[in-house]
Amino acid sequence: MSVKDTIILDPSDLKFLLIDSLNQYTNNTYFIDGKNPYRFSINKKKYYILIKNIHESGEGRGNQDECRIQVAKSRNFNPALSEHSNVIVLGYFHDERVFTAWNPFMMRERFNLRDTISLYSRFSIQRDAAENGISNYVDNNNQSIVSFKPQYLGLYLENYESVHLLNQEDLKNLIEKSDEFNSEDSFNELNYNNNKITITHTRYRRDPRFRLSVYNAYNHKCAMCGIQLELIEAAHIVPHSDERGTDEVNNGMCLCRLHHGAYDNSLIFVDEKYNIKINEQKINYLIKIGKDSGLHHLNKISFKKLNLPENPVHQPDINNIKIANNLRGIDNISNS
Numbered sequence: 001m002s003v004k005d006t007i008i009l010d011p012s013d014l015k016f017l018l019i020d021s022l023n024q025y026t027n028n029t030y031f032i033d034g035k036n037p038y039r040f041s042i043n044k045k046k047y048y049i050l051i052k053n054i055h056e057s058g059e060g061r062g063n064q065d066e067c068r069i070q071v072a073k074s075r076n077f078n079p080a081l082s083e084h085s086n087v088i089v090l091g092y093f094h095d096e097r098v099f100t101a102w103n104p105f106m107m108r109e110r111f112n113l114r115d116t117i118s119l120y121s122r123f124s125i126q127r128d129a130a131e132n133g134i135s136n137y138v139d140n141n142n143q144s145i146v147s148f149k150p151q152y153l154g155l156y157l158e159n160y161e162s163v164h165l166l167n168q169e170d171l172k173n174l175i176e177k178s179d180e181f182n183s184e185d186s187f188n189e190l191n192y193n194n195n196k197i198t199i200t201h202t203r204y205r206r207d208p209r210f211r212l213s214v215y216n217a218y219n220h221k222c223a224m225c226g227i228q229l230e231l232i233e234a235a236h237i238v239p240h241s242d243e244r245g246t247d248e249v250n251n252g253m254c255l256c257r258l259h260h261g262a263y264d265n266s267l268i269f270v271d272e273k274y275n276i277k278i279n280e281q282k283i284n285y286l287i288k289i290g291k292d293s294g295l296h297h298l299n300k301i302s303f304k305k306l307n308l309p310e311n312p313v314h315q316p317d318i319n320n321i322k323i324a325n326n327l328r329g330i331d332n333i334s335n336s
């Protein structure tokens with residue numbers, strides 16, 4: 001494992017990684033605020049998440065398989081501490097594309113004793129998680145440290161109080177169940193040796209009236225590129241996962257599938273003057289992970305400004321646009 005091969009993602013990259021990963025588990029999720037720890041809403045519950053790149057544990061280590069993250073308590077922890085909330089601490093290893101999680105209760109005890117702590121795991125466990133979806137490493141203190149693929153981040157968060165108590169076999173069974181239920185709106189309760197687990201996948205059904213009203217307001221054309229070709233969809237500006245996300249036409253935009261995906265993934269956004277903007281932070285992240293191909297094409301087909309409905313009542317509410325940009329983790333709109 002050489003250092004030069006390892007891609008190091010910076011905190012804003014990791015924020016988008018979290019948003020993308022959580023969406024694979026449930027649509028009922030959004031970014032609230034904070035800077036590492038970040039605060040997210042997932043299935044209506046709030047979580048503080050601290051995320052760091054995981055790396056080898058330094059020169060002179062006895063065990064080549066050992067990896068770690070170091071966490072220093074900073075002012076950014078204050079909101080979580082003042083609410084007595086646990087901070088979920090995650091390591092991310094880009095080479096294998098897996099998260100590693102330590103028991104937050106154990107973390108809290110250690111943070112009471114010192115301001116900087118090192119948390120260890122094993123490269124081999126991460127490799128196993130990349131192959132099999134999930135894996136755990138039990139350390140000398142009998143703590144289970146769990147590694148898993150990004151699509152199980154939501155599952156982990158929803159159950160972090162129990163997941164560290166499950167054995168390898170139960171963990172594998174758990175992700176199989178999660179996959180089984182993931183295609184639609186579902187809620188399931190499982191029990192592993194008295195450890196309760198819930199699996200909540202929220203997949204929003206589109207309101208047919210909302211869809212038709214949006215199509216008509218925009219003349220059945222994508223507001224960002226003008227495409228019709230029956231490739232259009234009615235996108236929510238403020239998503240359903242937020243209670244402010246209504247089915248009013250002024251909370252919608254008619255977008256083609258490409259632009260709808262780009263909008264929901266925070267790749268493209270609309271500023272308060274209806275200008276269509278590419279999110280540079282997200283682009284930087286995609287370049288780093290080698291997923292930026294096609295950017296030129298997307299730029300070329302996108303209008304500079306949103307094509308608005310003629311009826312002012314149907315045009316996107318600026319307040320909705322502000323809320324949506326906030327929820328999608330876009331924090332550079334003010335300099336537009």
Ligand SMILES: [Zn+2]
Binds near residue numbers: 222223225226255256
């Ligand atoms: Zn389009």
